[in-house]
Amino acid sequence: MKQDNYRTWVAVTFALSLCVIALGAYTRLTEAGLGCPDWPGCYGFAGVPKGEAQQALAASRFPDAPLEADKAWNEMLHRYVAGTLGLMILALNIFAWRKPARPRALPALLLATVIFQALLGMWTVTMDLMPVVVMGHLLGGFTTASLLFLLWLRLGTISFPPAPVAASSGLRAFALFGLLVVIGQIALGGWTAANYAAVVCTQLPLCEVDWRQGFDTSAFALIQPEHETYQYGVLDYQQRVTIHVTHRIGAMVTALTLLALACLLWRQRALRRGAAVMLLVLAGQIGLGITNIVASLPLSIAVAHNVTGVLLLLSLVALNLQVYRMRLSGCNRQPGREMDRYVA
Template sequence: MKQDHYRLWVALTFALSLCVIALGAYTRLTEAGLGCPDWPGCYGFAGVPQNETQQALAASRFPDAPLEAGKAWNEMLHRYVAGTLGLMILALNILAWRKPSRPKGLPALLLATVIFQALLGMWTVTMVLMPVVVMAHLLGGFTTASLLFLLWLRLGRTPSHTSSAQSSSGLQAFALLGLLVVVGQIALGGWTAANYAAVVCTQLPLCEVDWQQGFDASAFALIQPEHDTYQYGVLDYQQRVTIHVTHRMGAMVTAGVLFVLACLLWRHRALRGVAVMMLLVLAGQIGLGITNIVASLPLSVAVAHNVTGVLLLLSLVAVNMQVYRMRLAGRYPNNVASRMGS
């Protein structure tokens, strides 16, 4: 496979990873995460039980988990597409080793990530939506998409930059800070969703209740007491308020950090494009977050909020790559391309 064709395969795999993220959000938001009480099948079948005989057998196998066909199909569709993504990432690794010039490290890391992501998918079901597992599963999906995007960028042409390494060293550190802040905010969002805290506050900018007096740090304990199921949440109201308000404050911090980063990027003509892209995605994400609050979490908006979250993360990946290349070009103006392709 030629290099351009390989990059196209990476792009298709990346596009599928975004579909998996959207389907995962839809599955969770429609309460279909336990649509099939077992894994990897559904009530002991490869697909959703269809006829009366299969449905009767499913009921005998899982008497405490009545079949809801719609939810079961949502869950199985997500599994089918995620499985296809895993096979495409496996193919990426095989193709990478067939040509010495292709990167080997990122495809291998992708394969390890998607295998662990499959385990998290299994634990999501077997541990009945334990919040820490649900959050980790979300982060795993975002990590997979980010690594695929990074691989796609590395396979592209390396642009030339005129800025010196010295002028961009501080910018590189701040770009990395922006990336870490966004990752932290995504984790907060995942924790908010996994604990069903998205709609406990309905007013802006923070919350209609006295959240300061009732702030409960135990809301962030990753290991929660064992329950028969964590569906619909197990934390009390004040704990959910604590999580929700923290997520909102995190959004404010994230917006501030990214705005400062955009101002720093704007000083470099070659980086203005990624700065504008990052701010546009940020503005869209803020708008979707506000809509979720005032409209009580509409399904389409909530799914879009998840997808835009990964797009914001990807914009920070692009920013860091561009800044890194600019600094590398300042240090090694004649050897950037060879270093980026390793």
């Protein structure tokens, strides 16, 4: 496969990873996470049971989990597309090893990530939506998309403006800090969703109840007491309020951090476009978050909030890569020479 074709394959795989994230959010938000009580099939079949005979057999196999065809199809569609993504990432590795000049570490890391992601998908079902597994599954999806995006960027060319453009150590550190803050906020969002805490507060800016007095840090215990099922949540109201308010505070911290980062980035002409994209996505994410609260979590807005979250993460990934390459450019550029397009 030619280099341009390989990069196109990476781009298509990356686009499919975004579809998987959107489908995963849709599956979770339509309460279809247990639409099929087994894995990887559905009630013992490769697809959703059809006809009276298959449905009767499904009922005998799982008498405590009545078949809801719509939810089952939501779950199986997500599995089919996720499985296709896994096969495409496997193909990426095969193509990478055929050409020594192509990056191999990132495709290998992607393959390991998607295998672990498949395990998390299985545990999501077999552990009845245990919150730590659900949150891990969400983070795994975001990680997969980020690694594919990073691979796509590495396969392209980066043009550097005339010197001096070397990024300072302070800017590099703050860009990395901004990335870590966004990752932390995404994890908080996943924890909020996994514990069904998204709609416990319906007023702005924080919550209509006295959340300070009842703030309960036990709400963040990753290992919760064993329950028959975690669907619809097992935490009490005050614990859910604690999670929700923390997520909102985290959103404020994230917004302030990225605004400060944008001010620093704006001093470098080469970074202004990336900073503008980051701020645009941040504004959209804030608007979607507010709409989720005032409109009581509309399905389309909630799915968009998930997808925009990964886009915000990707904007930080791109900025960090550019800042890193600018540092190397400032250290290594010599007159008449350009930096190698494949920076390790």
